[in-house]
Amino acid sequence: MQVKDITSRDFWRAKKRIAPYITRTPLVYSPELSEKTGANIYLKFENLQAIGAFKVRGAANKILSLTDEQKAKGVSTFSTGNHGMAVAHIASRLGIKATVCMSKAVPAVKVKAISRWNPEILQNWDSQDAAGVYCYELEEKEGVVVIPPFDDKEIICGQGTMSLEILEDCPEIDTAIVPLSGGGLMSGVTLGFKLTVPDVKLIGVSHQRAAVMIESLKVGHPIEMPEEETLADSLLGGIGLDNKYTFDITRDFVDETIQVSEEEIAKGIAYIMENHHLIAEGASATGVALAMREGYIKPGSNVAIIVTGCGIPMSQVKQIVNDHF
Known part of the structure; x- marks a missing residue:
């Protein structure tokens, strides 16, 4: 089926x-x-x-499915919750560069939780929507693969x-x-x-x-x-x-x-x-x-x-x- x-x-x-x-x-x-x-x-x-x-299950399956060339260029996401942590965690274990984009308004406690796995954190935007747009721009310009949260x-x-x-x-x-x-x-x-x-x-x-x-x-x-x-x-x-x-x-x-x-x-x-x-x-x-x-x-x-x-x-x-x- x-x-x-x-x-x-x-x-x-x-x-x-x-x-x-x-x-x-x-x-x-x-x-x-x-x-x-x-x-x-x-x-x-x-x-x-x-x-x-x-x-962590979905993030692991998505990142592990990437080609070696894609992994070498890195991954990104714009989630500030569990998905953001999952992407950072799996990327860290695999030695892949991860970029997490988030708005300036994200609470420090969430930033700290994601920082545990040492991704590059960018907080240059006034909204999460704008952070998400940047992720896809990064994918188009540099080949950094966006790891979406669910769809x-x-x-x-x-x-x-x-x-x-x-x-x-x-x-x-x-x-x-x-x-x-x-x-x-x-x-x-x-x-x-x-x-x-x-x-x-x-x-x-x-x-x-x-x-x-x-x-x-x-x-x-x-x-x-x-x-x-x-x-x-x-x-x-x-x-x-x-x-x-x-x-x-x-x-x-x-x-x-x-x-x-x-x-x-x-x-x-x-x-x-x-x-x-x-x-x-x-x-x-x-x-x-x-x-x-x-x-x-x-x-x-x-x-x-x-x-x-x-x-x-x-x-x-x-x-x-x-x-x-």
Whole structure:
């Protein structure tokens, strides 16, 4: 089976390619959540990756797919979050020059996090859009390859390798719950499952505040929206009006999309802290938040929930501890 120009072979190729550069994260049975729902609930802890997030999978697959000539010219990106860290981290391990472009307004804490892997950081612009434009200008002028955050075949296949790991660890999985934003993770996990076990149900879960992919699906084409403050800040951002892959894949192959409230997200973060003794950011907790919703999970089902990362400020952690414990 083939979707666009993506086949199941692409996922297995990506899995082999990135294996030396990522952590094969555990799929952990969640006794409390399983008892609450009457189902078998498993959590895929991608927050245990070296950079603290799943993004390293896609970045590794994309960078490793480049030719030697392309690697010699270097890579660039304009993400200031987990993708920026992933690109810098993988480039550092491979000895490739990485340039991360960002606006002057990016907080120092984010700059510091990305600086850990010693990329060249440029902060010459008043907006991230302008920084992104420069990345593509750099690609055109000097051949420096832009590593996009989600709407790219190799990025999608890298993220989807976790589907193969989940099926290896628990072949009985019949439902997967995945945080949904730009759709790189959602598309990868969806196709990773559907091209292998077509009857697995895929559920994309997002926040209620400016969920661009979900609103785009409602109107039938990619749209832009102003961002709103949310605990799930990693799910913010657009999907690109010229989206090539993730909108169509999400529309055609994801079985259900749903949104959770800020209070549900906070309870999801608290659940993971209390029962699994791990820190998860708001976006990571959306799947658990949905599973905790009374009557949502079908009893007897076998459910994998992706916990995507741990990039949460300690001030938020303290607030959640104060509110929920």
